Amino acid sequence: MTTAEILKRVRRIEIKTRGLSNHIFSGEYHSAFKGRGMSFSEVREYSHGDDVRAIDWNVTARFSSPFIKVFEEERELTVMLLIDISSSSLFGTDTQLKRDLITEIAAVLSFSATTNNDKVGVIFFSDKVDKYIPPKKGKSHVLRIIRELITIEPGNKNNTNIGECLRFFNNASKKRTIAFLLSDFISTPYEDPLKLSARRHDLVGIQVYDKGDRTLPDVGLVHVQDSETKHVQWLDTSDKMVRKRYETAFDEHQKYSINAFRKSGSSLMSVRTDENYVKALQGFFVNR
Structure with missing residues (x-):
């Protein structure tokens, strides 16, 4: 992607998400989080x-x-975005990739925070912390975050380790912070660092997933590759048991995440790539 293409895409995302932040989310964000520090x-x-x-x-x-x-x-709050950039975020079967949806949601949250004169920072992670952007205020800082969201790539390994990200976050953020963890949550176990983060901070999990993460289409024998482990195999999608095991694996990850967040006392919401995330975020903020 050329510099001109990157700037054009940043501008397009800015126009859409800043409008949503100013006209829809600023009130809900203020009500949900102001006064909690x-x-x-x-x-x-x-x-x-x-x-x-x-x-x-x-x-x-x-x-x-x-x-x-x-x-x-406290009149000034700090917002941290913990963003999963592992290879599984580059998956999507319908309207957009998971990474595209994560980028839009992160931009909306960043502009909402900026509207309320709050600082925003980011931790990008895959199997490790790939990049840390300390919290700052201002539109130019948010635009930098959007540029990074568009262009950043994970390191050599592409697995997802939410626990490693949370441990880094716990060490880097001493002051109580509003944290949004955006991921598909297909990760190694992370329950213990999640509990510690939830005790210290106001933590919200946003699961971004695709319908193809759970449902395998019946298209016969296909050659597939795991985007993170790079494992390659033939898969008979016409076999009902194969499709059932695929569905069960997703449901088990989902159940783990729901239980982990519930036990930690923090919040978790889910948004699918072909659904309206605006309504989902609005409903979540209002319910807080």
Whole structure:
């Protein structure tokens, strides 16, 4: 892809997703996430009706009178996008590739954050962390993120390791952060680092998948290659048991992800490549 083609595609994505952010998602984003980050403001005397859990026992003991800690909403939040760029994201059977949908959703979230004057950063990962862009503000920074989304390629290995990404995120982000993890979640196990991330941050998983990830079409004998492991084999798609095993494998990954997010206390939503992600995101934000 030439530089001119990249810039043209960036501009096209900007026009579509920035419009969605300004006219649709800015209110929902603000309602869903503003006020979730709180910072210490002051200590004042306890008044009837105050939450006893906010009592500052050190100050109370010093003055022999109850005092409470007062917190205020942090006006500036940080958003981190954890984006799966492994080879499986380059799969799609209908309207678009999973990577294309991930790019649009990431752009919408970035512009929504920018509209609210929040910082945005990105961690691109496959079997390892391929690139880290520290959080910053501003339109030019978001456009850089979109350019990277369009052009970045994974390293030598193409497997997916969500756990490695989450471990890097936990080390890099000391302050409480709003994090969106965008992946098809076909990965090695990641339950433990997910629990740690969910304790420290406001974490949301967005599963982007294609109908072909679950359903194998009946087209006879085909020569197939796994996009990540590069394993090649012949597959008889006319065999009902072969199609059933394929479906079961996807369902098992799905069940693992749902249980992992539920146990961690974080949120998970799913969007298919041939579905309207606008409605899905709107519904998710409203429900928060």
